[in-house]
Amino acid sequence: MPVSEVPRLLKRAEHYVRQTKYREALALYDQAIRLEPGNAEGWSQRAAAKIEMERFAEAIADCNQALALNPNHADAWSRKGLALYHLGQYVPALAAATRAVTLNGNDASAWYIKGICLEETGKSEEAEIAYAKSLELEILLDIREEKNRVGK
Template sequence: MPVSEVLSRLLKRAGLYVRQTKYREALALYDQAIQIDPKNSESWCLRASAKIEMGTYAEAIADCDRAIAINPNYADAWSKKGLALYYLEQYAAALAASIRAVSLNANDASAWYIKGICLEEMGKSEEAEIAYAKSLELEIILDIKDENKRNRT
């Protein structure tokens, strides 16, 4: 079986564990994926997501940094890093990471939301409202697209 297929299967199984809140099991699979291909930025980013869910924010940031070192233009890694930094109350750094995420993917509703909550924490309510509005707009668009997909099948 090709390495890419093995990685894909590991990441899918790990994702199922995350959805079931079985984070330790998910981390074990992400660790396997990273051992197989340590230069796969997606594995690092997904492991960071699980670590955020577990509340191990500093570890999540380290994983995001690894993903970003591999691919500096990986918007999701920047977004996850922003969220972890937010939880650590490092609002300026979180804002910078979310701005980077939005600059790489203007359609990332989560990055816009993280940007908004950081701006709000920093006392920039008007700017926060703009970011929140963009996040909500994107969520509505995504919901409509999902609904259209469900109706076609």
């Protein structure tokens, strides 16, 4: 299978994740990574599936690989933060989430992850600011989606 098939494999794998068919998704992510090991997106997306499967240490390893390939991959930072949070590593999780929002200030999930990490580290006031930013972005996304749906 040629490298040009990698985007299709990633899209199919993402579809399986949405259906909670994680085993099928991982098989496709593995195939995509074998074809193009230098594709940070493949590593990052596989990390997201592993987080859903509660395989947090493996997800962190995939995020680290994505970040070695692209240190500015905002989603990999966000996913790393979430996996670290689930392992109770709140300070490094906060650092990862902060990096994610620095790279992509419009990522509602990254702001939420930052908020929960701030809360766990005793910074409640800062957490409220992060939660508010997350909520604001979610509302904007909902409005945009509704406009697109109505406009069709």
